Amino acid sequence: MRALLALLLILAAPAVAAPTLLRPAQVWDGNSMHRDWAVLIDGERIVAAGPALAAPAGATTLDLPGQTLMPGMIEGHAHLFLHPYNETSWNDQVLHEPLALRTVRATNAARVTLEAGFTTVRDLGTEGAGYADVGLKAAIDQGLTPGPRLLIATRALVATGSYGPKGFDPGVDVPQGAEEADGEALVTAARSQIGRGADVVKLYADYRWQPGEPSRPTFSQAEMAAVVAAAHDAGRKVAAHAYTAEAMRRATLAGVDSIEHGGNGTPEVFKLMAAHNVTFCPTLAASDAVARYKGWNGAEPAPDAVREARAALTAARAAGVTICVGGDVGVYAHGTNAREVELLVAAGMPTRDALHAVTAGNAASFGVGDKVGSIVPGMLADLVAVEGDPTTDITALRRVQLVYKGGMRVPLPTR
Numbered sequence: 325m326r327a328l329l330a331l332l333l334i335l336a337a338p339a340v341a342a343p344t345l346l347r348p349a350q351v352w353d354g355n356s357m358h359r360d361w362a363v364l365i366d367g368e369r370i371v372a373a374g375p376a377l378a379a380p381a382g383a384t385t386l387d388l389p390g391q392t393l394m395p396g397m398i399e400g401h402a403h404l405f406l407h408p409y410n411e412t413s414w415n416d417q418v419l420h421e422p423l424a425l426r427t428v429r430a431t432n433a434a435r436v437t438l439e440a441g442f443t444t445v446r447d448l449g450t451e452g453a454g455y456a457d458v459g460l461k462a463a464i465d466q467g468l469t470p471g472p473r474l475l476i477a478t479r480a481l482v483a484t485g486s487y488g489p490k491g492f493d494p495g496v497d498v499p500q501g502a503e504e505a506d507g508e509a510l511v512t513a514a515r516s517q518i519g520r521g522a523d524v525v526k527l528y529a530d531y532r533w534q535p536g537e538p539s540r541p542t543f544s545q546a547e548m549a550a551v552v553a554a555a556h557d558a559g560r561k562v563a564a565h566a567y568t569a570e571a572m573r574r575a576t577l578a579g580v581d582s583i584e585h586g587g588n589g590t591p592e593v594f595k596l597m598a599a600h601n602v603t604f605c606p607t608l609a610a611s612d613a614v615a616r617y618k619g620w621n622g623a624e625p626a627p628d629a630v631r632e633a634r635a636a637l638t639a640a641r642a643a644g645v646t647i648c649v650g651g652d653v654g655v656y657a658h659g660t661n662a663r664e665v666e667l668l669v670a671a672g673m674p675t676r677d678a679l680h681a682v683t684a685g686n687a688a689s690f691g692v693g694d695k696v697g698s699i700v701p702g703m704l705a706d707l708v709a710v711e712g713d714p715t716t717d718i719t720a721l722r723r724v725q726l727v728y729k730g731g732m733r734v735p736l737p738t739r
Contacts, residue, residue, distance in 0.1 A: 342382055342383055342384050343364060343365065343366040343371070343379075343380055343382065343383040343384070344364070344365050344366075344383060344384045344385075344386055345362055345363070345364050345377060345378075345379040345383050345384070345385045345386065346362060346363045346364075346365070346386050346388060346393055346707070346709070347362045347385065347386065347387050347388060348361075348362075348363075348388035348389075348391045348392060348393040348709055349388070349389060349390055349391055349392065349713075350392050350393075350713065351363060351373065351392070351393045351394075351699060352392055352393070352394040352395075352679055352683070352699075352714070352715070353373065353395070353698060353699040353700070354394075354395050354680065354683040354684030354687075354697055354698035354699060354700075355680055355684055355698070357392075357676075357713075357715055358374075358375070360375055361373060361374055361375055361377075361393075362374070362375075362376075362377040363377075363393060363699055363707070364377055364379075364380075364383070365705040365707070365728065365731050366731070367705075367731050368704055368705055368730040368731040368732075369701075369702060369703065369704060369705055369731065370699060370700065370701055370702065370703050370704075370705050370707075371701055371702075372701055373699050373700065373701060386726075388709050388725070388726065390711060390712070391709045391710060391711055391712075391725055391726070392709065392710050392712065392713055392714060392720065393699070393707060393708075393709045394441075394679075394683060394699075394707070394708050394709070394710065394714075395683040395684065395687075395696065395697050395698055395699055395703075395706060395707065395708075396441065396442065396443025396444060396472075396683075396696060396706030396707055396708050396727070396728070396729065397441050397442045397443065397444075397649075397661070397662075397682045397683060397708060397721070398442065398443070398444040398445070398446075398649070398682060398683065398686035398687055398690070398696070398697060399437065399442045399444070399445040399446065399472070399649070399650060399651075399653060399661050400446050400605050400648040400649050400650025400686050400689070400690070401446065401448055401584055401605050401607055401648070401650025401651060401652050401653070402437070402445050402446065402447045402448065402650070402651075402652075402653045402654055402658075402661075403447065403448065403449060403450070403451055403652070403653070403654030403655070404430040404433045404434055404437075404445070404447050404457065404460065404654065404658065405426050405427075405429070405430045405450045405451055405452075405453040405456060405457065405654070406451055406654030406655065407429055407433070407654065407657075407658075408613070408654075408655065408656050408657055409613075409614065409617055409655055410617045414451070414488075414489075414501070415488065415489040415491070417451070417452070418451060418452035418488075418489055418499065418500075418501045419452075419489055419498070419499065423453060423454070423456060426453050426456065427453070427456050427459070427460065430453075430456065430457075430460055431460060431463070431469050431471070432658075433654070433658035433659075434460065434464060434469065434470070434471030434472065434474075434658075435469065435470045435471055436658050436659035437471070437472055437653075437658050437659055437661060438470055438471050438472045438727065438729065438734055439470075439659065439724070439727065439734065439736055439737065440659045440660070440661055440662065440722075440724060441662075441708035441710065441721070441724040441727055442472055442661050443472050443473060443696065443706040443707075443708070443727070443729045444472050444473040444474075444475070444686075444687070444690075444692065444696050444697075444706065445472045445473070445474055445475070446475040446477075446524065446563075446650065446686075446690055447474055447475065447476050447477060448477045448480065448524070448526045448563055448565075448584065449477045449478070449479065449480035449501075449502060449526050450478060450479060450480075451480075451501045451502070451654075452499060452500065452501040452502075454478075454479060455478050455479070455520055455521065457474065457476040457477075457478060457521075458476065458478065458520060458521035460474070461474040461476055461521070470734065470735075472729070473692075473696070473706075473729075474523075475523040475524055475690060475692070476521065476522060476523050476524070477517075477522055477523070477524045477525065477526035477563065478517045478520060478521060478522040479502055479503040479517060480501075480502040480503065480526035480527075480528065480565075481502060481503055481505055481510060481513055481514060481517075481525065481526065481527050481528065481551070482500070482502040482503065482504055482505075482528040482531065482542065483504070483505075483506055483528070483531075483542035483543055484504040484505070484506050485504070485533070486504075486528065486531045486532075486533055486542045487500055487501055487502050487504070487528065487531055488500070488501055489501065490534065490535055491535060502526075502528065503517070506543075506547070507547065508550075510543070510547050510550065510551055511550050511551055511554045514551045514554050514555055515554055515558070518554075518555065518558045518560055522560065523560060524560055524561050524562070524563055524690075525551060525555040525560055525561075525562045525563070526562075526563050526564075526565065527543065527548055527551060527562060527563070527564045527565065527575070527580070528542060528543075528564075528565045529541060529542065529543055529548065529564045529565060529566040529571035529572070529574060529575045529580075529583075530542055530565070530566050530567055530568045530570075530571035531565070538568075539567040539568050539571070539588075540568065540571075541568060541570050541571040541574060542571075543574070544574070545574040545575075545577055545578050546578075548562075548564070548574060548575055548578035548579075548580065549577075549578040549579060551578075552578050552579040552580055553579075556579070561581040561582070561690065561691055562579070562580045562581050562582075563580065563581065563582045563583075563584055563605075564578075564580040564582070564583050564584065565584050565585060566583050566584070566585065566586060567585050567586065567587050567588050568588050569588055569589055569590045569592075569593045572586055572589050572593045572597070573593050573596060575602075576593070576596050576597050576600050576602050577596075577600075579600070580602060581602065581603065581689070582602060582603040582604070582605055582648060582689065583597065583602055583603070583604055583605070584605045584607060584650070584652075585605070585606070585607050585610075585633075585652075586604055586605075586606060586636050586640070587611070587629065587632040587633050587636050588632065588636075589604075589636045589639060589640065590639070591639050591642070591643065594636075594639050594640045594642070594643035594645050595643045597640070597643070597645050598643045598644040598645045601646070602645070602646075603645070603646045603647070603648045603689040604636075604640045604645045604646065604647055604648060605647075605648035605649075605650040606633055606636055606637045606640065606647070606648075606668075607633070607650060607651055607652040607664070608630075608633050608634065608637065608651065608664060608667040608668060608671060609651030609652065609653070609655075609656060609663045609664040609667055610651060610652035610655045610656070611629045611630050611632075611633040612630055612633075612663075612667060613655050613656035614629065614655065615627045615629060615630050634671045634672075637668065637671050637672070637673065638671070638672060641672075641673065646685065646689060647668070647673065647677070647681050647685070648681065648685070648686055648689055649664055649665055649668065649678065649681045649682040649685075649686055650664065650686075651663060651664030651667075660722075662718075662719075662721040662722050665678050665679075665681075665682050665718060665721055666718050666719060666721075668681070669718045675714070675715050675716075675718055676715055678718065679714060679715065682721075683697050683698065684697040684698045685697075704730055704731075705728050705729075705730060705731040706728065706729050706730065707726070707727070707728040708724055708726065708727050708728075709724070709725045709726035709727075710722075710723050710724055710725060711723035711725055724736070
């Protein structure tokens, strides 16, 4: 009887994967390219990386000819609970799509993002879907559904009256795409979001008060500084949506960790960001996508918003600002995250700098560089193999052949 019980326990136990030696044509380790390297993974970790590695006894060897092995890529600015605006407007997604529908869409978005080789995602707000990202993150972590590692911002924070949806009778309270708070209540709201599961606090440092108006600052520097202090005390970073130079200046002096968009940033404000070690996420793909939805065919001269985003990137790089790869995906299709890297390169960012940014750079900016973003022994085995060499052809990032997350191979759709 005991022998039978022991046999049943053995059969019921989860299978332990054998160590695997991956042998690609080259390895991008997050900082440099190495020819004729191999990478050994065991369990959820990378245990060795370098030339002339031999497979240990009992290990599986996987040859990847013609492929580049990289750390799993990191999406720096996503909204998994949004889908492309040319399918459904932002207002209609927030007001008319049921939460259950939005959650199913987000679950699918998480899966295709992982299949595209992005094994970590910083999701900067559910845009009216409340705390549904907390549940989605838990479902992924518990293995109920495939998806990347998530750093979530939950509801995000906006000044009262500044956000949307707009365009309704002023006497009607319309559900908002983020949480409204001001003054001392702003800190309370930030702490509440953190307590409910937020990994990062998202502030809207400026926005359009009415449709058709330009963006204007919404929070004072003092308001944002109080939120930053509370978030940092809780071990959370703060991201600030800001297009205007004044909002970027206030957010930088308030101590935020990253600024998103920044289309109207000036050389002076980018120098200030560099001095304060503030990361910049230019979201070129969002400007590009919205312009195409309005009829732009990609020909030059590009629309103003596209040119402003490119100019902001150039100015930020000239000032020495750390660049984040994050395209505001959700405005355009999930799973096409590599679009932002391609646009960064097209706008003048050296390819190796862009590859560093989408791997080790983003990991460092988001405070997870001790876990992911580099191929180094001891790191989590989040890996992606792409066909070709992305240092000579950045579109190779779209030709994903293999994905590992935490040492587990991710099933990919038949291509």
